Amino acid sequence: MRIQYLLILVILLGACSDTPNDPIGNQPPETYLSLEPDGELRTTTSRQHIHWWGDDPDGFVAGFFISFDNATWSFTTKNDSVFALTLSGSDTTYAFFVRAVDDQGNGRYDSDGPNGPEPFTDENGNGVYDAGEAYIDLGAVDPTPADLNYPIQNSPPVVMFTQGSDVPDTTFTVATFSWIGTDLDGDETIQEYQYALNDTTDPASWRSLSRGTTFLTLFESDGLREGENVFYLRAVDIAGTNSRIIRMPDTSGTWYVKKPKTDLLIIDDYGPFDVSAQFYRTVTDTLFGGRFQGADVFDIKTGASTTSRGIYLPPYINPTFIETLKLFRYVIWYGDNNPTFTVAQLALPEFQASGGHILFTAAFPESAIDPRGGITDFAPVDSLSPNAITFVPKETLAEPDAESPGYPVLKRDDQGIPVAFVRNLFRKINARNFYRFQESTRWEGQPVVAVRSGDSRFILFGIPLHRFDADGTVGPLIHQIFRNEFGVQ
Structure with a gap:
């Protein structure tokens, strides 16, 4: 009996000591795309969010190689990405390839492996792998990448004027336009903007602007003409597709452009209804033998309130109003x-x-002495x-100061509001x-x-x-100011 047990034990030990004659090596992973259509995909836009994953039968997936030509590959550990597919024409088809790679490498960093340098964490920022830095030890790669064709159809760009940027009914030979351009294929696919003044039928009337230009100020030298004008705008994408043309004003109307009549501008910033407008026009018409006769008036007060500016002011003080003054x-x-x-x-x-030379006349409310800034920002007063x-009171005298002799005395009238x-x-x-005012109680x-x-x-x-x-005496005073201070002859 003991001999039989010993014989059985020897047989079992011998069986346990046997090794496989044909061991199974590392198996490559398999790769999958989230879409597995029976046929071709429908035509879609150029921005694609593509998802994928991998499965390894004997280990773990370390990452993925992705490509759009099945020749040049990029490594990623992500399972998805958004791609902006470049359009070279109105319609394009892109083939996407992805293959998983497992983590069963050779246990050392490969700078020239079969799939290029292995990815690593460049801790010292020198651009090369150094011993001790973390890396991904890439192993077997899926020999049959998952792939799918994406038919892409170009979407035309869209352009619209910035809200609140409407040009006033009337301007001088300065006008500013602001807009926003978008494209479903990605705003970066907008190649340029094109604008035209008054005529869109002649291809030569369209002028190009870079894609980064969304704010434009035009002058007479740019084609603004005295009379009725219309500004047209469109966007063009990299495939050469035009947006719908938009216009300013945004109806069938126009805006009126006028050229300066003289080198004097009268700015009407006065609300009460009295003789002020006629007064300044009459005075300036007679200065220097009529040199400033018919001087332009810019009304910036009409329609103004505590929350809004006058309706004739342009939306952009800088640059439009500033450049208007410089005319x-x-x-x-x-x-x-x-x-x-x-x-x-x-x-x-x-x-x-x-x-420029300025004669500024007004009374000043509390806001004028605001320490955060007011009239002291632009006028020759410290406080x-x-x-x-x-x-x-009426008949109050304003007399020239000793620092400014030779000017006439002014007397308050008895007309209008106090x-x-x-x-x-x-x-x-x-x-x-x-x-200075005369002395008074x-x-x-x-x-x-x-x-x-x-x-x-x-x-x-x-x-x-x-x-x-x-x-x-105000008329003679203004004449003296223009002659003595401003140097008008």
């Missing part, structure tokens, strides 16, 4: 008790820097008195006092009500000048 050499800006400081702050410094003169919100002006160090001393800049380019009156013409 002129001289500006008379007359305002009421609430002048449009936000516009003046943006526009007048650049106008002065371009060589204003915090307390305003709330009423200026004159109020007059403040004592404290000039900047390089400026000069120009006019209603205020302390002789408050300064007008100053002039050191370079004589900016004259500021803190009173409405047309209300101080009781003796008819």
Whole structure:
């Protein structure tokens, strides 16, 4: 019996010591796409979100190689990606290939493996693999990649004007346009924009703009003509497909462009209904033998409220309004008790820097002395008195300061609404006092009500000048300012 047990044990041990004559090696993974259509896919857009996965029978999938030509491959550990497929024509078909690779490599980093350098974490940023850096040890690759054809049809681009950018009914020879371009195939497929003025029938009338240009200011030299005008715009994608043409104004109408009549612009920033408009027109018509006769008037007050600007102001102060001012050499800006400081702050410094001359006349509310900025940003004053003169009686005199002799005395009239919100002006160090009120029990001393800049380019009156013409001296005053300060002959 003992001999039989020993014989059986020897046989079992011998069987356990046998090794396979033909072991199974590492098996490659299999790759799958989320779409497995019975036939061809329907034509679609050029932006494709493609999903894939892999299965390894004897290990784990380390990543995937993807390609669009079955020759040049890129490695990724992702299972999906969004591709913007480049369009070379109106219709294109792309073949997508993906093959999984497992993690059973040779246990060392390969810089020239069968699939190129193995991916690694470049910890020191030197661009090459260094010992100790983490890497993916790539093994067997699926010899039969999953693939699928994607028929792509080009989508035309779309262009629209930016909300709130409508050109006013009337402009001078400056106009600005702003737009947004989009494309279902990806905004980067927009190749250029094209615009035309007034005529779209002649192919030569279209002018090209780079795809990055979505804001354009046009001048007379660009084709803005005096009279009725229309601006047309379209986008063109890389396949040469045009968007629908849009126009400004956006109806069958036009906007009117006018050329400056003289080098003087009168800015009407005055709300109350009185003789102010006629007053400044009459005075300027007679200056220097009619040199400024028929000077243009820019109404920036009509339609203005506490929350919106005047309806004739362009949507963009910079550059449109600033460039409009630069069409002129001289500006008379007359305002009421609430002048449009936000516009003046943006526009007048650049106008002065371009060589312009300014006569600014208005009374000043609380916002004028806002420490965050106000009239001190653009006028030759360092500060204003915090307390305003709330009423200026008729026949009050404004007299030239000792720093500015030779100018006429001004007297307040007895017409219209009361004159109020007059403040004592404290000039900047390089400026000069120009006019003061006469002494009165209603205020302390002789408050300064007008100053002039050191370079004589900016004259500021803190009173409405047309209300101080009781003796008819404002016309001669303006004539002297233009001759003595602005150098007009």
